[in-house]
Amino acid sequence: MTAICLARPVELIEAKTTAIIDELIDSLPDPKQLTSEDRRGIIARYSAVLEGNFIYWMTAAVIACKAERSGPILLDNLYEEVHDCHPQMMRRFAIAANAFPTDKDAWAVHNDLTNVRLFMGQLSPVKSVLTMAFFEGFIQKFMTFLADLAAEQGSTEMEYTDVHGVCDIEHTAGLFRALDAEISVTPQGTDEDLFEGVTLLRTLIEQIIWPRSEMCNNLG
Ligand SMILES: [Fe+2]
Numbered sequence: 001m002t003a004i005c006l007a008r009p010v011e012l013i014e015a016k017t018t019a020i021i022d023e024l025i026d027s028l029p030d031p032k033q034l035t036s037e038d039r040r041g042i043i044a045r046y047s048a049v050l051e052g053n054f055i056y057w058m059t060a061a062v063i064a065c066k067a068e069r070s071g072p073i074l075l076d077n078l079y080e081e082v083h084d085c086h087p088q089m090m091r092r093f094a095i096a097a098n099a100f101p102t103d104k105d106a107w108a109v110h111n112d113l114t115n116v117r118l119f120m121g122q123l124s125p126v127k128s129v130l131t132m133a134f135f136e137g138f139i140q141k142f143m144t145f146l147a148d149l150a151a152e153q154g155s156t157e158m159e160y161t162d163v164h165g166v167c168d169i170e171h172t173a174g175l176f177r178a179l180d181a182e183i184s185v186t187p188q189g190t191d192e193d194l195f196e197g198v199t200l201l202r203t204l205i206e207q208i209i210w211p212r213s214e215m216c217n218n219l220g
Contacts, residue, residue: 010180013194017134020202025141028209031148039149041108043099045208046146048106049113051090054135055081057120061132064123067181073174074129077136089160096157097150108211112204119197125182131197133175138205139164140172 031039055078062074080086094100120128143165147158188194 008180009183010176013130013179014133014176016195017130017137017198020198021134021138021141024138024202024205025145028142028145031145031152034149034152036153039153040097040099041105041211042209043094043097043146043149043153044101044105045109045211047090047094047099048101049109049204049208050139051087051094053113053117055087057116057128057135058132060120060123061128064125064128065178065182066125067178067185069181070125070129070178073178074132077171077174084163086160086163089163093150093155093157093160097153097155099150099153109204109207112200112207115200116197116204119200124197125186126179126188127194127197129175129179129182130194131201133172133179134198135201136172136175140169 029038034042058074058078058081062071062078065071065074091100116131120131143161147161147165150158150161193199
């Protein structure tokens with residue numbers, strides 16, 4: 001009880017974020033039990049979201065952040081994304097697993113992807129940085145599963161999963177340091193839902209893994 005009272009806000013937020021990530025990871029299906037089309041679909045929808053949006057959303061977080069300490073942390077992350085060309089790494093991974101996204105894969109995530117895009121457009125400093133901290137933390141823990149899916153599909157191209165299983169540990173820690181800085185500059189009202197972006201992104205991730213069938217037919 002005492003420890004909880006003395007904990008800084010960012011520590012409580014990080015603990016809650018980690019719990020959400022772990023819940024998602026613990027609920028992942030066994031790649032061996034999935035059909036080949038299920039495995040292809042997960043890689044394809046993940047790729048459809050990640051390739052074109054990760055750098056875009058991290059850029060939104062850079063634009064949104066207000067604390068002096070945050071900028072260098074987020075820019076360092078962006079530098080690596082651009083310098084090492086992570087979108088190409090992602091694309092190579094998907095192609096090697098015969099899972100380059102089709103129009104159907106893109107439509108399957110369309111609505112939930114749009115929701116996250118519009119949220120990031122609000123440029124809320126604390127919520128944006130928290131959303132990206134959640135994203136980095138999730139990606140790092142998701143890599144083993146993603147690599148297993150690709151291996152089951154017969155791929156040996158694992159640079160994307162190898163790189164992100166390691167570098168995102170430091171990136172996630174950095175993002176929580178940035179979150180701490182943002183909270184100190186922009187205190188949140190008690191009625192604010194700090195996890196608004198996390199919830200939207202979690203819904204998108206769930207759609208990647210367990211696509212609701214009606215979404216595939218929703219072309220509007
Ligand atoms: Fe990356």
